[in-house]
Amino acid sequence: MxxxxxxxxxxxxxxxxxxxxxxxxxxxxxxxxxxxxxxxxxxxETSPNVLEYETELICDGRDLPRPTNYVLVRIKPGRDVEINSLKRPFVVVDPRAGHGPGIGGFKADSEIGVAMKAGHHCYFIGFLPNAVPGQTIEDIALCEAVFLEIVADRHPEAEGKPCVIGNCQAGWAIMMLAALRPELFGPIILAGSPLSYWAGVKGxxxxxxxxxxxxxxxxxxxxxxxxxxxxxxxxxxxxxxxxxxxxxxxxxxxxxxxxxxxxxxxxxxxxxxxxxxxxxxxxEMQFIVDELFIGNKLASGDIRTTHGTSVDLRNIRSPIVVFCSKGDNITPPQQALDWILDLYDSVDEIRAFGQTIVYTIHEGIGHLGIFVSAGVAKKEHDEFASNIDFIDILPPGLYEAVLEPVGEAIANPELVTGNWVMRCEPRTLEDIRALGGNDLxxxxxxxxxxxxxxxxxxxxxxxxxxxxxxxxxxxxxxxxxxxxxxxxxxxxxxxxxxxxxxxxxxxxxxxxxxxxxxxxxxxxxxxxxxxxxxxxxxxxxxxxxxxxxxxxxxxxxxxxxxxxxxxxxxxxxxxxxxxxxNLIHSDLISKRTQELRAEMSHGGLREALIRALLYVAMSHGTADERGFEAIRQVRQRQSSADRLPLPEFKALVRQQYMMLLIDEEAALAAIPALLPPDNASRQSAFEILAKVLEAPGIPAEDLAVRLSKVKELFGLSNEESKTPDEPPKAVATRGEDRSKSPSRPDRKRR
Structure with a gap:
């Protein structure tokens, strides 16, 4: 021995x-x-899969007018899972890329697992081993459209359309459908999904x-x-x-x-x-290779349906969340993100289309780890599921989701739902180009x-x-x-x-x-x-x-x-x-801009409060989940009659944000006319505003200047306000001064 x-x-x-x-x-x-x-x-097996959960068949694609081998099932929650019927359902779509279905629910720490843990009803779109003779990619898209209609009809009380997760190959498939039927979708999460097939870095x-x-x-x-x-x-x-x-x-x-x-x-x-x-x-395979892998026609809008309709990803109206990894040799970040460069010339153009794009890049996880890694499920997927409503109301633009661990330096940790704090920092197309890509x-x-x-x-x-x-x-x-x-x-x-x-x-x-x-x-x-x-x-x-x-x-x-x-x-x-x-889009933007100018003085206290909130928050551009949680708590304290449904709240946020982008001075000048005449109501509204803004941490100096201007617009003096004396000290999360953060955009970039 x-x-x-x-x-x-x-x-x-x-x-x-x-x-x-x-x-x-x-x-x-x-x-x-x-x-x-x-x-x-x-x-x-008749319907082989590797799902860890019990399921209930909701719809068999073989029974549709244009039959496919796809099926929609409901995931039965376990006894220890509490589902909130007011939360939007999640729909996980697995890739049909050689393997069978079920990787999205392979184990408890999975996309399905974290969605149910967050209180959402969960559905799964899978497929049988053999294709229905004659089925096409377009038939599958039409089939999935029927599935999403069924899911939405089953949850009329939910606040928001279904959140759809597309894994790998399923990502481009649901993006094509979302471009053709944008009204069916809530937020879209693309996990390791290639959309720009020529993109990459030499070597x-x-x-x-x-x-x-x-x-x-x-x-x-x-x-x-x-x-x-x-x-x-x-x-x-x-x-x-x-x-x-x-x-x-x-x-x-x-x-x-x-x-x-x-x-x-x-x-x-x-x-x-x-x-x-x-x-x-x-x-099916010929379409995938010709139109996508070699032809790379998706991001350029060159794919057309049998009826001649162009598949233009700019038609999508739902927020798009892109999750990719530098360690993924199948779908590198360039293939997951460079479609943005193909479609848009600037962030302003992204906003003009009313699009919200959020991306996050893992440093080392491999392609399969994006779907099956327990660490990824407990971090990225958990945060996306817990904060999907926060992502849904983000103003149009390009953001990077940054996750920080909750610690003693984090302000207001009681407003954080998990072990990580999500904040969405504004980015430009130059940030995408900086990842590397093709030359001409x-x-x-x-x-x-x-x-x-x-x-x-x-x-x-x-x-x-x-x-x-x-x-x-x-x-x-x-x-x-x-x-x-x-x-x-x-x-x-x-x-x-x-x-x-x-x-x-x-x-x-x-x-x-x-x-x-x-x-x-x-x-x-x-x-x-x-x-x-x-x-x-x-x-x-x-x-x-x-x-x-x-x-x-x-x-x-x-x-x-x-x-x-x-x-x-x-x-x-x-x-x-x-x-x-498309010149038609330019004409529509011009018409909508005129309408928004005319509507700046329309509304009441709710419009004034959201406009003021956005104006102050735009000074640093970063959106934090704690601010949304503060808004959610305010909404919950309202009576059901006064509470604005989430889709209407989202539309109102986007409307007020676009007004500020079009003409900030005119939008601000119209705020006093929207406020109630009594000073008490204005004071109460301002206190709500200050609470929401301070949720991620006490406002930094650049925020304080704007907050002071809002006080004047609300007709409040410093003595009447119950907020801290001006100027408040800049206290940012994790001990960093956000006013000096290199990620803070300046006015020109905005």
Whole structure:
């Protein structure tokens, strides 16, 4: 034993390690056996999913006039969950990108879990393993529109339209629907969702080059034809696997092997979802690749429905919350955010469209961690769910959600709902550009790749497709799916493999006589070192392949000769994917501006109070959840007859905010005419205003100047006011002076 404790690499260390390694090998094989059995059982289910919750079927998409394989279910809350019927429902939409549904409710600490914890009814939009023959992406959008109508009708008492969470692929799908049917949506949360497919940073985001390096989407078409009209989702999963060969070929299995006594359950739970491969119609996959992955037509407004309606994301009227991560190699921040640059020329233009966009960027979590990480669920998703009404009433603009832990330095912690304080700080398009992105030459290269893809697809359809379809049938397609490498790896360890017959019995004996090696055993350190070297080697190989892929892509599609041959204008200074402007919108804005000018003197105390509140808050631009909580508490103390419903309150906030943007002096000058004549009512209103403004912390000096002006507009002197003497000392949260914060926008940026 002394030798083991000293770990000198002697015979005892070698013997105990050898015994442990053999036992771990047997247990590892047994987990592989269990995985294969689980895979077959999961595939045999009628509606396989990995939801942790009990559900109730509300609507089956197969019963609709244009049938799809999508379903709407209600999540049944547990006994310890208290649901508030006045809160808006949440609808979680899972991605149909090769895997089965349920990742949004994979465990208690999930998007569904935090939404119910916050008191919201929760629904889930999932799908069956096989597509309905003939269904299209447009059919799915129409189906989801019906689902949202049903959810809204089931909760007429709720304050606000349903909040919809779109995970990964589901994000662009619900954005398309929201552009066509904006009236159906409350706030939209996009978790790891790509919307700008060409975007990225050189040397960091190689997946975007894949379509061009394969010559375009003709391979997608051929795969669908070989599948007899069905595209195997396992190929999409394979693409994910290829992005990280170190994890795919080694780390995932080694982590299980090295921690076999504790890791099996977690591994099997994840593999149940990861191996739940589904299929798509060939037409669906072709649309996704042509219109999105290679064509990048969503943000530029070039996608049209069968009726000719353009899908313009600027039509969306609901707040859009974008959650992305720098550690996500599938959907990097540029692909999650650069659609904003494609659609808008400035923050003023975002405001002109009445749009509110809030984004937050995690520093390191991976793509799957955005959906399945308990830490993310307890922080970001929990804050979004708890403060969704706060986000819904934010004035139009571009914001970054900043989360700070609650601590002693936080003012008014009783107004915070969780362990984090959310504040939304104003940003400009320059902040998005600062994350990195494409230059004009790179944009032209991708545009050339899209043109080449169209040419190659036409050639394939003209010369090869008839022969491929002639050779394919349902039997050959089924055989090809069964022989896919990802499925074979499950079959290899399954019960039909006679060489696995001994494993179950051997594993039982090993568990009865299990003797784990001590952690200080020197051979364990050697094992770990070898593993690290393997990972480093695979990572180096991946990086070399990525560099070669990037250089090859730019060498081919960056060629001026090729670009000229496929019709790319190499003299234009306008990015080839910039969304077109609409003169009708400019006319509507002009008309609405005139209406708002005429309405500045209309209203009463409520309008005056909100206008004054916004005027003071605009001095630093940051919105804090504690200020909204103070407003909510004021609303709750009002009688139901006097209380303004949340949608009307939101509309009023936006109206008053736009008045201040149009003509601040005229909007302020009109406030005295909106106030009641008696001094007591004005004094009471001003006290409410001061309380709300002080909720995030005592106003800083720049706020105090504006607050003093509001006193004058309310006809109150310093002696009559019950607020602190002027000027109040600047006390900001966490001991920082907000008036000196670099994030505070100046007047020009506003």
């Amino acid at each position: 002394a030798q083991s404790e000293n770990s000198d690499g002697g015979p005892f260390d070698a013997l105990t390690y050898q015994q442990d390694a053999a036992q771990r090998a047997v247990l590892f094989l047994d987990v592989m056996r269990q995985r294969a059995i689980q895979y077959e059982a999961h595939a045999a 960091q985001n190689p997946m975007r080059y894949s379509g061009g390096l394969m010559g375009g989407s003709w391979l997608t078409a051929m795969t669908g034809d070989l599948g007899a009209g069905t595209f195997d989702g396992a190929w999409l999963v394979q693409n994910f696997e290829n992005q990280n060969p170190a994890n795919t070929l080694w780390s995932k299995q080694y982590n299980l092997y090295s921690k076999i006594d504790t890791e099996a359950d977690r591994y099997l739970a994840f593999e149940k979802w990861w191996g739940g491969h589904i299929t798509l119609n060939a037409e 030459e790179t944009e032209r290269s991708f545009a050339a790749a899209a043109r080449v893809s169209e040419i190659n697809l036409s050639l394939y359809r003209s010369f090869l497709q008839p022969f491929v379809k002639l050779m394919s049938n349902d039997y050959s397609a089924r055989a090809m799916r069964n022989l896919h490498p990802l499925r074979i790896q499950y079959e290899m360890f399954g019960p039909r493999n006679p060489f696995m017959a001994w494993v179950e019995g051997a594993a039982k004996q090993v568990r009865e006589n299990r003797k784990p090696v001590p952690a200080q055993n020197s051979f364990v350190a050697i094992q770990s070192s070898i593993s690290q070297q393997i990972v480093s080697g695979l990572d180096a190989w991946r990086q070399a392949v990525e560099r070669l892929s990037e250089q090859t892509f730019h060498a081919i599609y960056g060629s001026p000769g090729l670009q000229a041959a496929v019709g790319i204008d190499t003299t234009s200074v306008r990015p080839p994917r910039k969304a077109a402007k």
